[in-house]
Every structure is written in C-alpha cells, then in structure tokens.
Amino acid sequence: MSANAWDIVEASFEAGAQGADHLPPDTIPEVAFAGRSNVGKSSLMNALMGRRNLVRTSGTPGCTRQISFFGTRARDGAELRMIDLPGYGYAKRSKGERDAWAELIEHYLLRRESLRAVVVLVDVRRGVEAEEQQLLDFLGTRNEPRPATIIVATKVDKIPKSRRRAAIDTISRGTRIIGVSAVDFEGIPEVWAAIRRVSAPAGEQPLRPA
Numbered sequence: 001m002s003a004n005a006w007d008i009v010e011a012s013f014e015a016g017a018q019g020a021d022h023l024p025p026d027t028i029p030e031v032a033f034a035g036r037s038n039v040g041k042s043s044l045m046n047a048l049m050g051r052r053n054l055v056r057t058s059g060t061p062g063c064t065r066q067i068s069f070f071g072t073r074a075r076d077g078a079e080l081r082m083i084d085l086p087g088y089g090y091a092k093r094s095k096g097e098r099d100a101w102a103e104l105i106e107h108y109l110l111r112r113e114s115l116r117a118v119v120v121l122v123d124v125r126r127g128v129e130a131e132e133q134q135l136l137d138f139l140g141t142r143n144e145p146r147p148a149t150i151i152v153a154t155k156v157d158k159i160p161k162s163r164r165r166a167a168i169d170t171i172s173r174g175t176r177i178i179g180v181s182a183v184d185f186e187g188i189p190e191v192w193a194a195i196r197r198v199s200a201p202a203g204e205q206p207l208r209p210a
C-alpha cells in the first residue's frame with residue numbers, strides 16, 4: 001500500500017508564518033502537530049500526506065523556525081490544513097519572560113478559530129513527560145471552540161514488533177495513545193482516521209467538501 005492510498009490526494013506548502021500578522025486566513029479546518037524538537041512532527045506529517053519530503057525534516061533539533069501551513073485535499077474532496085509547529089516550552093510564563101516566538105505559538109493554539117485538533121507527539125521510549133503534560137494542560141485552558149487532542153507515540157519501529165503493544169500500553173495509563181512509525185508507516189491510517197473523526201463540528205458533515 002502506498003503511503004497515501006487511504007485518503008490524501010493533494011498536498012502542498014501554503015504559507016510560513018513568523019508573526020501573527022502572517023497567518024493565512026482562518027477559513028479551513030486545521031490540525032496542528034506539536035511536540036518537543038526531534039520527536040518526529042515533520043516526519044509524521046510527511047507520512048500522513050504520503051510525501052517523502054514535503055515537510056522539511058532534520059536531525060538537528062529545533063530546525064523548524066516558523067509555523068508552516070500545508071493544504072491538503074482528501075479523496076472525497078474534503079479540505080484540511082496541516083500545521084507544523086516548532087517545538088517549544090509550553091509552561092505558563094510571565095509576559096516579560098515569554099519571547100515573541102512563544103507568544104505567536106500560544107496565540108495560534110488559543111485563538112485560531114479553525115483549529116479542530118492538536119496532535120501531541122511523544123517519543124514511545126519516553127511517554128508523556130512534564131513538557132507534554134504542560135501542553136495538554138495549556139490546551140485545556142482554551143475557551144470554546146476547544147480543539148480535540150490526539151496523542152501519538154512516535155518511532156515505534158525502534159522497538160521490536162513483539163514488544164510494541166506493551167510499550168504503548170505502559171505509557172498510555174488510561175488515555176488513548178496511537179503508536180506510529182514514519183519508517184514503516186505503522187499507525188498512520190489510525191492517526192488519519194482520528195483526525196478525520198474530530199475535524200467535523202458536532203452534528204455536521206465531516207469536514208467541508210470542496
């Protein structure tokens with residue numbers, strides 16, 4: 001099966017924003033990918049979009065220096081934007097401590113009307129640590145409409161197949177965590193299904209047909 005056989009038929013880079021005044025119009029359902037540097041955000045997005053190198057990946061932590069917007073269209077015509085967020089600390093800080101960069105990301109996560117879901121990535125070998133819990137708590141402070149959160153454990157190919165289930169169960173502790181690999185594409189259809197499920201407003205058609 002090719003990487004995008006299940007759904008996305010078109011994907012392209014739309015915009016890069018380094019300030020709140022550079023955000024594209026807030027008109028299409030969006031899903032953002034958040035997590036610490038090097039966890040595999042850009043790689044997961046490429047796997048979901050079935051594109052090897054559309055989103056820039058790197059072995060150098062912190063390489064992504066802007067909020068990147070990718071437009072996608074699914075086989076059924078539904079449009080969805082995928083947003084690559086750079087890793088950063090999500091702790092509540094005073095105005096003075098918070099740099100312009102963190103302020104932009106917080107602004108995006110708390111204010112973006114079309115933001116339907118945030119995929120929070122954790123390394124399967126580390127699980128949800130303080131940073132990720134802070135992010136989840138931070139998202140919980142948002143007023144309606146509050147985006148859904150989907151927790152994903154990355155790089156499961158680093159664990160032998162026979163031990164993956166147990167490894168994911170260990171870090172899950174009651175919450176649903178989807179194990180994924182951008183190398184062998186494990187879990188990619190499940191993440192896509194979860195995104196599609198939560199991207200529709202209650203009682204409406206999933207996403208907006210083109």
Ligand SMILES: Nc1nc2c(ncn2[C@@H]2O[C@H](COP(=O)(O)OP(=O)(O)OP(=O)(O)O)[C@@H](O)[C@H]2O)c(=O)[nH]1
Pocket residue numbers: 035036037038039040041042043044056057058059060061062063064086087154155156157158180181182183
């Ligand atoms: N084995 C394995 N390596 C992965 C996987 N996903 C990402 N990587 C590697 O991990 C490194 C970081 O991946 P990225 O996708 O660039 O991570 P990122 O979270 O976007 O990093 P920043 O943009 O710096 O925040 C790269 O060397 C990837 O090849 C995976 O599922 N399995």
Ligand SMILES: [Mg+2]
Pocket residue numbers: 041042043056057058063064084
């Ligand atoms: Mg990246």
